[in-house]
Amino acid sequence: MSMSDPMSDRSARIANSVMLFIAGMLVITPTFWMVLSSFKQSFEVTAYPPKLFFTPTLENYVTLSERTPFLHYAFNSMVVTVGSTLLGLILGTPAAFVASWTRITWPAIVTLVARMAPGTLFLLPWYLMFRQVDMIGTYGALILTHGVITMPIVIWVLLPFFDNIPRSIYEAAQVDGCAPARVFWKIALPLVSSGLVVSTILAFVFSWNYFLFSLVLSNSDTKTLIAASFNFIGEGSTNWGGLMAAATMIALPPLVLATIVQRWLISGLTLGAVKG
Amino acid sequence: MQNATSRRQLGALAAPSLIFTVGMIAFPILYTIWVSFHASSATGQLRFNGLGSYARMIGDDRFWAGIWVTFYLYFLSLSLQLFFGTWLALLLFNAKRLPGVVRSLFISPFMMPPVVAGMMWIVILDPSLGVANYLLTSVGLPPSTWLASPRWVVPTLALIDTWQWTPYVALIVLGGLQSLPPGVYEAAEIDGAPRWKKLTRITLPLLLPTLVTAMVLRSVDLLRFFDLIYITTQGGPADASLTLNIYGIRTGFEFFQLGYAGALMITLSAIVLGAVIALNRLRAAVAW
Structure with missing residues (x-):
């Protein structure tokens, strides 16, 4: 017999998924940024503030x-x-x-x-x-x-x-x-x-x-x-x-x-x- | 009986790797020990120097600074990785199902070359145009000079290494979690023990041997930390990230002081060996 109530079980599961998602983002974002930057043109890759959206190019490759x-x-x-x-x-x-x-x-x-x-x-x-x-x-x-x-x-x-x-x-x-x-x-x-x-x-x-x-x-x-x-x-x-x-x-x-x-x-x- | 043939064939199968081991691993280690008792002159001649190199080490400020940097980087990185790794492992364990694509995502940092991680973080952490400072300033925090700052270079290196190796520690700890006997929680469930109590009283103590295993594996890499430092700072700025390993190799291959470089490398190896022995004792102590 389990004493934990179903409501707190559910919120714990949701909290777990949210934190796992955040951890996953932290793990993948730097790599994602590297790949993203490799498809930017030279004037865009050093743009400040940095750009998330741009027209991709294969120029660098x-x-x-x-x-x-x-x-x-x-x-x-x-x-x-x-x-x-x-x-x-x-x-x-x-x-x-x-x-x-x-x-x-x-x-x-x-x-x-x-x-x-x-x-x-x-x-x-x-x-x-x-x-x-x-x-x-x-x-x-x-x-x-x-x-x-x-x-x-x-x-x-x-x-x-x-x-x-x-x-x-x-x-x-x-x-x-x-x-x-x-x-x-x-x-x-x-x-x-x-x-x-x-x-x-x-x-x-x-x-x-x-x-x-x-x-x-x-x-x-x-x-x-x-x-x-x-x-x-x-x-x-x-x-x-x-x-x-x-x-x-x-x-x-x-x-x-x-x-x-x-x-x-x-x-x-x-x-x-x-x-x- | 074909025992003699048997032995001869087994010997022949093992011989190539034995010869390779003697020539490429054992001999070089012995040579490095031998050379550490010698000094090299400007012409490359070696002469016996006894414990001279080791005596010089004791009076060498850069050596002690190197010891400090090595251990500062080691303890900072190791504690960050163990903490976040255990946390991540618990999240993964509680998620029950782990799709293959998520697993691939988590192995990607530590399977990429550390050199590539360095190249990537150089761009992200650029003091004037990097995205890290943009994010900091956009939430109202002051920008940092990261790798260019003597004060922040070691924490920054620890941060990069933590990004790279936390998922590795997490997967090791996850393996430990999965091998815990499922029955251990039953009594706690019946008593209605709160979640955190189950974690600190049952899970973590049972996980200790796995955590020590992770510590051994990370210690070996962290104490001879090289690639990431060499690609980003080469020990700078102002020697602030000059670990023993970087100091040793620069002494050998930039200044060609073979004897002193040998002594530095032997010392570093002794430190790694000491750490492994100490942690193995610890593992025996926490085994259940």
């Missing part, structure tokens, strides 16, 4: 692709992000499988250390290492360093997926004379396919968003979009529309991809500490 190296930077970002995602998968997937099979713990510890350590801790020796072999400013150096972001993500996303495979399946396979490499390739991998999708997308998003390594280790030719943001800000002091168009385009790939995996997002981002 056209300028971005035709008069700035935006597409070149976007290509660099793609090379580094796809390369490091593949590297993370190739290194991390078998490691997660072995960790789950043998219960060795170093892959999980590596994951934690890489998650906790400030990127600056690695940067100094990497800089010296890559300078020694003349790799500063190469895609190779950027892909390798971003692998330090992607490999731990792949391991921590996949570990629970491998752990969920009943051990009896492994044992039956072994009785049939199936060696671990074959079990991994033929049995375990197909069973964790959704985990592979989640880890691929999360690795991609984090590699795409990562700033520090390409800031220091890229050159003007291999600069990623994120590292090139400085150029856009420099030019943006006179051209906010262009700056907001660049910001919108840079944010688009991670936002679209994150939406696809949102069901697994929170447990993926919290090392499985929270079931989303």
Whole structure:
């Protein structure tokens, strides 16, 4: 039997919806303003008081692709992000499988250390290492360093997926004379396919968003979009529309991809500490 | 028996990631520790300096200012995010149904690159033409110089980070709320306990372990706060947002004082590690 009276229940529900709406507006308005500004003409984007209604234009996007190296930077970002995602998968997937099979713990510890350590801790020796072999400013150096972001993500996303495979399946396979490499390739991998999708997308998003390594280790030719943001800000002091168009385009790939995996997002981002 | 084959194959599967870990993670950390005990000369030669860099840190005003800024930003952001995150989680939990599009909306701030968040807020918070000051003045409040003010730069950075990460904390806390056993409220319902009492006496205490988890995850990011500061202020104005992390990287890559930069980075890492250990103790203490 519930003692609360229906009237106050109803008003509490309405109050909850109103507050949720306000919270939602606070969350979305800045992003909305960024996208809105990217469709404004140069005289309107700095208009004061700011304008909510205006005739939208694609001018900023056209300028971005035709008069700035935006597409070149976007290509660099793609090379580094796809390369490091593949590297993370190739290194991390078998490691997660072995960790789950043998219960060795170093892959999980590596994951934690890489998650906790400030990127600056690695940067100094990497800089010296890559300078020694003349790799500063190469895609190779950027892909390798971003692998330090992607490999731990792949391991921590996949570990629970491998752990969920009943051990009896492994044992039956072994009785049939199936060696671990074959079990991994033929049995375990197909069973964790959704985990592979989640880890691929999360690795991609984090590699795409990562700033520090390409800031220091890229050159003007291999600069990623994120590292090139400085150029856009420099030019943006006179051209906010262009700056907001660049910001919108840079944010688009991670936002679209994150939406696809949102069901697994929170447990993926919290090392499985929270079931989303 | 195929045990030897088995072991060899498992080793071969794990080997690439082990080699990568040693080369790209373990070696660099050890090198940074080693270099922190050395000093670099103008020609780039390293010579042994013992604890010199650490001694220098104790007498360095910018280091202590960096510690202050790091912790000021950390505590301010963390408390704002925990407070609003818990509040938002309760709103989401009470809403019962949560359409996918609303969820996408709430993940959008923290899945966008922090650098993009910085670009966006630079424009919104522009002291003369930004929409933030327009809104403030239109309700009769004085305008602010936001990121350009030594006094307000840290609160402003905390505000931007809170905008970006509150929904993340909220979704973590929501996960905690959803896993609470449904029976815990029954006795309170029968007693007719008021809503706020149920919240403070039952829900929040049971949520503590989840809240500590959220604190651990946010602490790790907040103590090494970098992207947003570097893109907006680079530590300025007048070093007012020069966190330990920003100071370390500028020492290394602008002034090329490798030994001192190494010592700063090791110190920061020790702080992060210490925070994680302390919070894990706390989590064990509040577990139920």
